Amino acid sequence: MGKGQRAATAYKSTEYISQQRDEDGLITHPFTAAPTSSSSLLGDKKPTFTLVTTYLSYLMLIVFAHIRDFFGKIFYPGQYVQLREQNGFAPMVSDFESLWSRRLYGRIRDCFNRPITGVAGGHVALLERFSRDFNRTFEFTGRLRNVLNLASYNYLGFAQSEGPCADTVEQAMREHGLTQGSSRAEAGRTQLLVEAEETVARFVGAESALIVSMGYATNALSIPALVGKGSLIVSDELNHSSLVSGARLSGAAIRVFRHNSTRDLEKVLRKSISQGQPRTHRPWRKILVVIEGLYSMEGEFCKLPEVLELRRKYGFYLFVDEAHSIGALGPRGRGVCDHFGVDPREVDVLMGTFTKSFGAAGGYIAGSRQLIDYLRLHSHSAVYAEAMSVPVLAQVLSSMRMIMGEDREHALEGQQRLDQLAINSRYFARRLVELGFMTMGDKGSPVIPLLLFNPAKIPAFSRECLERNIAVVVVSYPATPIITGRVRFCISASHTREDLDFALKQIDEIGDLLELKMVKGNDAHMQAALKKLE
Amino acid sequence: MESAANTPLPETGDVSQRGLLRTVWDVSFRIVIRYIKNSYKDDPFRTFLEVCLVGFIIWYMTKQKYNIGTNEVVLTTKEIDELCEDWKPEPLVPELTEFERETLDKAVLIDGPNGIRVKLASGSGKQVLNFASYNFLGFINSPDIEKRAQEMLRKYGVGSCGPPGFYGTLDVHMELEKQLAAFVGHSSAILYSQAFTTTLSVIPCFSKRGDIIVADEGVAFSLQQAIALSRSKVYWYKHNDMADLERVLAEVNAQLAGRKSALPRKFIITEGLFQNTGDITPLDALVELKHKYKYRIILDESLSFGVMGKRGAGLTDHYNLDPHEVDLMIGALNNAIGASGGFCCADKDLVEHQRLSGLGYCFSASMPGILTVAAADALHSLENNPDDYLPAMRENSVHLRTLLRRIQGLQVEGSNESPVVHIRLTPETLVRMKRSGGAWTKTDIDRVLTELTDEAQKDGVLLTRSMFVDEHERLMPNSSIRICVSAAHTKKDIEKCAHAVKSAVSRVTSKKR
């Protein structure tokens, strides 16, 4: 009930904004200049009106946040003691830091951390909840709500509690127990682990592989083993937080290049190599370029062939994080290398996670035998962190074998899943564009972001989807640039055509309600967008 | 914008953005000219001043530009090409040393389940008694827990396929968080999917650049990393030395007394049961200092949770202190509890802050449901029957230490009841073992310790040398063999272990080298 009310007010505010826009009549079609096919949809053709209202909305939100804080501190000082210096202790979270979470995030908290039960498969059971105190706390109704899941990273549909993989996992638990209670380097190395590592190496096409019990840790704890003081990390500006943490922990110098811009990368490289280290001008010991295979907030692939070209020219080492691309991309599901048809051995460090396509957890690093052997003794995760648990290893093994067609009883199922994912992703992306939405992402990406822009539309979209029994992920600043708040659809092989059509129908209606169809009525632009997806 | 709206627009309505911009530019240009004309009429001196000001600003800004690139050398394209051509990186990773190669080749390989008894696929290939895994309460390989885990597989599958924020929060996560908070006696708890990275998430979440950390020198590697990641100002005090801690606290406070800026956050960071030494922090003294000098305590209870205290609730339980005295309590579920992952207990606000700012929470998939339930089950068993586990574990620890202390030439470390027992050869023994009286390098010592574990393995006892990434440890801990005692070891197991160590020591030390 409370939720419905909130959703309604959210609509009111968006309606208000859209009415203004109608009266204004200044910009009826956001795209009037002929679209250039080479630039991304977002590139330089942002709808000006939306841009202005989005900034204005954020400005309003922030102004109101400050006003509320100002009066709050006068009338309800009790609620703000945590933010003040008290009794000689500095506040744990400073006033400024927490403004965002209290005043902005607090309004839309119901769209995040929605608890579920069971498997996050093609459909998922949400625990129905509501709030009596404006999202400060939630209460559960005790009912479950079965919704279509367009949110989980379940690309190949391996999030399952039954079927051949689950059977293998159960068998493995019978034979190998549950956990190791030790790190890989001490007493956590089991035959199952070794077997899984060999399978991963075979799967990605590398000599050797190392398995880590958490994907985040795979980056954060392995990069420091590769580079340190006197080395340089050149990182895409949109790299995942785990890569940033790893780079910081390594002690190497860090330079950032513009997202997916090989030109900027080359510029940074030329400058860094020619200038050498700061102050001393000594040559860099190593340069590690860090990119992701598939950027999960954008649905964009890295430009691997061009980066490899640069690698040949400048001789840096290349680290590719395939967290989202491994399993999901390429005709054989072997990630970006497979997608672009390049030899995976050209990439020095192949990293990926099992959390997404394989329905498991944790991550791996693959590469030359020398590299992996070194990491087995020098990466923090192998030496200090807990080894991977048995059910997760078994899930990795069984799902990979199925994709590779090595599971004889289900020889075709892996390929079927890959094909289904590709068909589903293309269908969904194409239909969204045809409906007039502004989407992002490359052709064949299972991650399809749809731009919402205005902060009021972000929770409204999520709530409206939930009302219509669809689970989606919405992201806004600070996870994205302030202007391009978006909803991100993750397509899965476990979605049927009916599921997708149902979702599209609902999204179509929501799009009308929230005025999201920015490309509608602009054939030139729509054709360009469609062409990009062909 | 307003001026743009006032100008007549082309009738077609097909205004290109560029056209719009041009209109805006034209109009504003006209306004500026008109303004200058007007103001000139009124006050020529003012115009002069304004022009000077604008000129100064332009000069200032262009000057800035040249000053920025500290000591960059201006190079021609050709020179850059040559430099790029010449640059050759070091190999990505160095070759392994001979000893490292051996370590890797001889690494323990377990066939089948871990637990108190494990079958080896490496070395002897026999079944051995496991004193290497952190299995303090014997929950690893417990049949009840494993049976439930198999049932849970049929409900939750394996992976959660998303971070907690995006439909990765399971009902069992929330239940386990409640259970943990209640068990520890703190207000609230949050789960992380790997124990090692828990500290890396929690500490930078609160201690930022400009804040102050006073930390024990003996803390384990994950805390060292977390402290580095926080970018706070760090002061170290001598391991478990409360007098030294007090000296540091007083010094820091004295420095801060003269400050003009806002008060920084101040933390004391230490470990409950030290991984590298097996002793415990005198938390009672620490809490007194905390109040006296106004610091907050971040306590890593990765090893002490489930081990210390009457109920096994950790160090506050052991010292009978209010759990809230520890502001951020970090625990692990992979050691005593036998599952996987870590958690942090704190006030509700601080936990909620982590749900938004804890990097390892926001940007990583949540813990698999199976392992969550396994942790909950183990915790239930401990909660309901602490006496089934804790006394046995302590007796075993005391018993093993007593036996080991009798062995000639062996140094035994750690608090008496702590199940983490570090052993190493005494310096005198080492001196005696060197034929030429030469110095021992770290590799030599590690090699001897490896020989010790190999020998023990022949007698059916699995031990491990404590492994470190030497080049990254802040202060390299002394090499040792770390023995982990479990409640599930029998008295005979303990005696067998002590015996194996004894004969291994006598065999290894008899060889001169």
Ligand SMILES: Cc1ncc(COP(=O)(O)O)c(C=O)c1O
């Ligand atoms: C690029 C990238 N790297 C690493 C990770 C972390 O993986 P995990 O969720 O397995 O910890 C993610 C997950 O979101 C990711 O997107």
